[in-house]
Amino acid sequence: MADLLDDGPEPKQLSPREYRDSLKEALGDTFLRKTLDKFAVQYKANREAIFSGLEEKGLIAEVAAMKDQSIDRLEDLYEEFRAEASRKGMRVHLAKTADEAVRTIIDIARESGAKRVIKSKSMTAEEIDLNGALLEASLDYVETDLGEWIIQLRGEGPSHMVLPAIHLSRYQVAEEFAKAAAAPAGPHGDGPVGPGDPPGRQAGGPDRTPDGEDIGKLVKVARRQLRAHFVQADMGITGANFAVAKNGAIGLCTNEGNARLTTNLPGVHVALVGLDKLVPTAADALKVLRILPRNATAQPITTYVSWITGLPPSGQSGSVGSPQKSLHVVFLDNGRLDLAKDPKCREVLRCVRCGACANVCPVYRLVGGHRMGYVYIGAIGLILTYFFHGKEKAKQLVNNCVGCEACKDVCAAGIDLSGIISEIRARISESDGSPAVSKLLGLVMSNRPLFHTLLKYAKFAQKPVATGAYVRHLPTILLGDHGFRALPAIANRSFREAWPEIEAQDIAPKDGPRIALMAGCAHDFIYPDQLVAAVKLIRAKGGRALFPMEQSCCGLPSQMMGERRAAEKTALGNFLAFTEARFDYLVSLCPSCANQMKNRYPTLLAGSPGVSAEALESFAQRVIDFSTLLTQVLKYFPEDFTPARAPNSASGPVARASGAGGLPKVAYHSPCHLGRGLGVTGPPRALIAMAGEYLPTEGEEVCCGFGGTYSLKFPEMSSALMERKLEVLEASGAERLVTDCPGCVLQLRGGEEKRGRRLPVEHLSEFLARSLKPSL
Amino acid sequence: MPQKPGAYGAQGLGPCGLNLCPNGEAMASDANQTSEANLEAVALFKKKAAEVSTLVIEVPDLSAALDQAARIAAQADPAERLPTGSPQTAREIAGSPKRLAAPDLSEADYAYLAGRCQELGVEILKGPMRERLSGLEAAFSLASLGLADTATCVMENETEDCRLASMVCETHVLGLYAKDVVQDGQAGLAFLEAALDRERNFVSFISGASRTSDIERVLTLGVHGPLRLVVALIGPSGD
Incomplete structure (x- = not known):
């Protein structure tokens, strides 16, 4: 698309560093923060009311x-x-x-x-x-x-x-x-x-x-x-x-x-x-x-x-x-007629300019419109900047999307805004060549043996600095802007290393559904215990857990970095590995992986040699999130749980009296790719209420700021999103925070650790497995 | 004397007394609308009007609506004389009576309203509005259609004077026949399509007073258009 305004006097293009500095400056504008905060909360409530009925x-x-x-x-x-x-x-x-x-x-x-x-x-x-x-x-x-x-x-x-x-x-x-x-x-x-x-x-x-x-x-x-x-x-x-x-x-x-x-x-x-x-x-x-x-x-x-x-x-x-x-x-016209012929992005032209994508964007809420678009603002602004004003002006902007899909969810014309932002990242990196970091990431992540070997080395390399679950002894200078949360250590034993033993424990496999586990990088190497807890829950109801060893990263990080080829390669590897395992359901405890496999693989793999459209559709249909698996396939009910005791660690500033009947008050954080990406909102809350007292809190669905690679690119934004969320949760009277995404656990648990508040944060699988009735 | 309620619609005359109505039969779909549906629509219109700060007054007939318009003009706060380049002096303004514009009434209706205004000491004018772009306490117009679910009054086919009066006055009084109130935009679609089929037209959907939230998102009424909208709902309303 021609960059039509390049002839005129233009503001200087910002370098990544300058762009981040401008974001930091906006984060310091307290009036702006307060105004946009108030707006975001009121908008949500008013919109709900106006659409009711x-x-x-x-x-x-x-x-x-x-x-x-x-x-x-x-x-x-x-x-x-x-x-x-x-x-x-x-x-x-x-x-x-x-x-x-x-x-x-x-x-x-x-x-x-x-x-x-x-x-x-x-x-x-x-x-x-x-x-x-x-x-x-x-x-x-x-x-x-x-x-x-x-x-x-x-x-x-x-x-x-x-x-x-x-x-x-x-x-x-x-x-x-x-x-x-x-x-x-x-x-x-x-x-x-x-x-x-x-x-x-x-x-x-x-x-x-x-x-x-x-x-x-x-x-x-x-x-x-x-x-x-x-x-x-x-x-x-x-x-x-x-x-x-x-x-x-x-x-x-x-x-x-x-x-x-x-x-x-x-x-x-x-x-x-x-x-x-x-x-x-x-x-x-x-x-x-x-x-x-x-x-x-x-x-x-x-x-x-x-x-x-x-x-x-x-x-x-x-x-x-x-x-x-x-x-x-x-x-x-200014590029509109060309855009109308662009099969992947033509739906951009559906936009009716309501601005709602900015109203719900957590990044917009932090830094306002002048940092979220060149002329047009919000998610559509990032996109239209690329199509109407050229890739140079869009380059920095399109990275400043946390990928939470709040925009897609609210769009008046149902535009897949987050998907198109990813597509634009890929186009920019294809035409300009990728930055060294994302190229390396794409290369490593699309090569499973290499990626997993590197992770194994990382486990040993961290030994001098890791204590228990966190990397603790890195000098602050090495963390730079990333020190806002404690970073988890790589587990001593990955899930794939433990799998032969876990598999052997299933001495009398039942005839229940064959449930293939997609570990994703975080569960395999950082939080294998969450997956072990899930296996316990699957087996307790007669399900048969499978773990195809050839599986690798779901490919989302590569896609977020604009590495389309790498994303396609990993998708294909996973498709083949899981297909061979003959599964009834493919579950991931990470909704980002599940969303990627269910909603993005069909596009990524369409036309791949050896992958039929029918096989792809059937594959995507059988991908399921963890809480839907438990409520609808494995049929968990309240009587399956002994309500969890109030956590021992909930002392200090957030300790509160437990809720009715001595049940712990449990707050929930809804992961973006679960609530919006997969549209799952009821089952996780229902499950929490089976094993504790579910305490609704404000902004449960607002992004925690992790956003995968986003938190590495824009740590100050990631940190600001996280701090806001934790402040609300700490003030809510909750004794425990449950979520169902390892990335959100990493972000929120790490943040709590750093803040010293000790609001325990755990994955839904851990919370439920702990409360499971002994008879199961 | 003013015409009887419904006279404009039944005769296929535009609300401004011009024979420009897109549908010669009737303005609203009253032929298709059962009286029960109409009653429901009117009730909904009243409910929704309150939500957008539109004041609805119910009157039995057009003359009563005109009475109200004259009274509203008489009781209004003096309108600000905005700088418009009009050659009035401060003395003229200080001594001038309240003004009510009613550009497109039929001669008989205008004569009736003029009588009421005279009794109340209100100056009535037909136009030309380009010479009176501020300092107007009130304007009276007739709507062609009401859309209940958004409390919208539809005006169309006005002369320029009728349009301008509805924009520059401080209180806009819109007469709307209860029988012309339909459920929603969908029910008003045939009307809109016919209106846009015409060789020339300016159709306005009006739902409340002019408003802004541009400063700190605080809702403020009366930016460029009227500060208040009063709908005089004419005829049986189902109460």
């Missing part, structure tokens, strides 16, 4: 299907729109590139003699850097969306697609308004009073900017000042949320009402519209409208939705000698 996934699927069909025929839809709109007197343009769109709009301004421009919020205008071009062409422009106006006054870009000034406090806004009121006429500070204007009736004079305490007063200042701009403008520029091909009509959603004034008052209206906003009919636009405001701001609908077709009667003419207003629709 609605078939949310059904609405999303409807939008996805409609958009997919539209993406198939964008050029036809454009042609249909053009023909109908032109017939109705609108002028329709198609700009291949951002530069072309900018030139088209400047030409429209020149032809109509426009000097003063008002804009209503448009991310597409940000995409083509229209503001820079307007200034260069000596056109005064004023943003009229309140948030956009504020950031225009500050000379910044938006930090959120829907709430562009969310990073600013009321005091900062008051300061900008005071400056604007004092400034001489001009695009950034037209005086509040026009020629002949009376003073405000209530204010009794020109704007006296409030001190910032009262947001209502600040909004009044904006209303007063911007109204003058509306009245004086010759040209209004908007975006559009829909372009309805059948009717040659556009639809615009706003809450403030600025788009209504922008489209009505000036004699010239220009709507800049991405080709992806084309929908066949009004019915299709309504499908989007049902979910867009709900997902964006948890509103049932935006206050205003304006639908415009033809040239509605106007008292203002669009050009000299014409009695009529003029309305131009400038469609922007």
Whole structure:
């Protein structure tokens, strides 16, 4: 994809180190952290409420299907729109590139003699850097969306697609308004009073900017000042949320009402519209409208939705000698038509720009939008930066995804955002060559014997520094930024080394289901005990545990690092090893491995020689997570457990009285790839409640910050996510934390160890095996 | 005297008195909508309106709705004269009466409303609104359709004056016939499709007062559009 904005003045590309420094700076911004925290919590609650009683996934699927069909025929839809709109007197343009769109709009301004421009919020205008071009062409422009106006006054870009000034406090806004009121006429500070204007009736004079305490007063200042701009403008520029091909009509959603004034008052209206906003009919636009405001701001609908077709009667003419207003629709391609033909990423064009992927992103919550996108923000921002602004600008950004899939889960159009981010990483590393570290990692991990030999050596190498379960004696200088959690030691005996003995203990194998264990690296080499506990639980209900020795890493780490080939090679190795073992179920106690094998192998291995589509489908179907295996296949019930005693180690600051009946209060952390990746939420909680008192806590589903290789790349982010989670848990009164992912155990147990709080953290398998009735 | 409730719809006249209605038969799908479904929709509309700070007042007929509009204008706080380049002087403003814009009423309805305004000392105007882009206490318009599940009023086919009045006034009073309230956007689809089929049209879905959360995400009403939305629900409402 051409990097279309490279000609203009650009901010310097950040090196990985500079990017991390900018993240650290954002992490230190306490106002931002507090604001985004509050937003994340409120958004979640409000969104749940606004979708209650609605078939949310059904609405999303409807939008996805409609958009997919539209993406198939964008050029036809454009042609249909053009023909109908032109017939109705609108002028329709198609700009291949951002530069072309900018030139088209400047030409429209020149032809109509426009000097003063008002804009209503448009991310597409940000995409083509229209503001820079307007200034260069000596056109005064004023943003009229309140948030956009504020950031225009500050000379910044938006930090959120829907709430562009969310990073600013009321005091900062008051300061900008005071400056604007004092400034001489001009695009950034037209005086509040026009020629002949009376003073405000209530204010009794020109704007006296409030001190910032009262947001209502600040909004009044904006209303007063911007109204003058509306009245004086010759040209209004908007975006559009829909372009309805059948009717040659556009639809615009706003809450403030600025788009209504922008489209009505000036004699010239220009709507800049991405080709992806084309929908066949009004019915299709309504499908989007049902979910867009709900997902964006948890509103049932935006206050205003304006639908415009033809040239509605106007008292203002669009050009000299014409009695009529003029309305131009400038469609922007800028890579969209190419993207529509990209089989792996075309669903990106389903995006309706609701911004929800930022609202739920734990990384966004920590550092805000200016570090989470070039123009577009959030998960979609990382992706669109690559497609619209080129790989150089996307390189650092696409790494800053923890892979928690919260975005994919909330997306209004069901886009596999996290999968596409992985795909982009792979494309970047394929075209640029991989960084040495990830290349080495890919090489090692796709070669099982080499990988396992290296792990064996690591076990011996750690001896001088390992004490018990943790690596303790590394000088801090060696840990650098990674010292926020205690690192686990590699186990003395890996699971694969112990397996012959464990297998031999099953002296009378039952006829129950053949359950193949996928150990994954963490269980095999760091936490084999968790897997031993699982074997106990499987056998107690008559299951037959199998362990194919040729299995290796699931391949997710390689994929996260953009090493596609390595990921494919390990996937194939595992597919063959497990297939040979003839299993009924393939279980992994690591949901990331299970998610990778169930949801990503079918794509990774599609078309691999010797792998039939049927075999692949059957393989994926039989991959199961641990808690579903226990509840639905092995049929565990409460009577199978003797409730666990309160843990001995729960002394110190977190020790609390146990819950009802003396059961320990157990909090749960829901691993990202279990809750969202595999969609499993009920079974682990049900199992905890069988063996203890389940204590729900806030943000159970929010990522712990481990994210596999993410925590190595961005330790400060990983640490901040972890600290937040542990603070909530420690304050909750829980006596024990159970989760069902070894990565989460590593992160949270290591963090607790470091914090010295001793909230015991264990894998669900350990917790349950300990509570199993002796008779089983 | 004002026309009877439902007169616009039944005659296929646009709410602004123009014969521009997309569907010559009726504005809403009242032919297809059973009275029971309509009652349910109206009840839902009222419930949802409260959630978006829309004040719903129930009136028996259009004249009662116009009475309310005149009263609201008379009782409103004085509207701010925003800087618009209009050549008024401070003295003119200080001494001026409250204003109510009602650009697209039929002559008979306008005459009725003018009488009410005169009694209450309110200045009534039809336009041109481009000369009155601020300092307007209230505006009255008629909606074509109500979408209950989002408490949305649909306005279409207004003249520019009708559109502008609904944007620049401080309190917008929207008359909505109870019989024109349908369940949701889906039920209003035929209306929207027909409206967009026209040679020119500006259709507005309006659900509450102008609002923003752009400063510290604090919800504030009245940014660029009206500070308040009052829906005068005309006719039997099922109570």
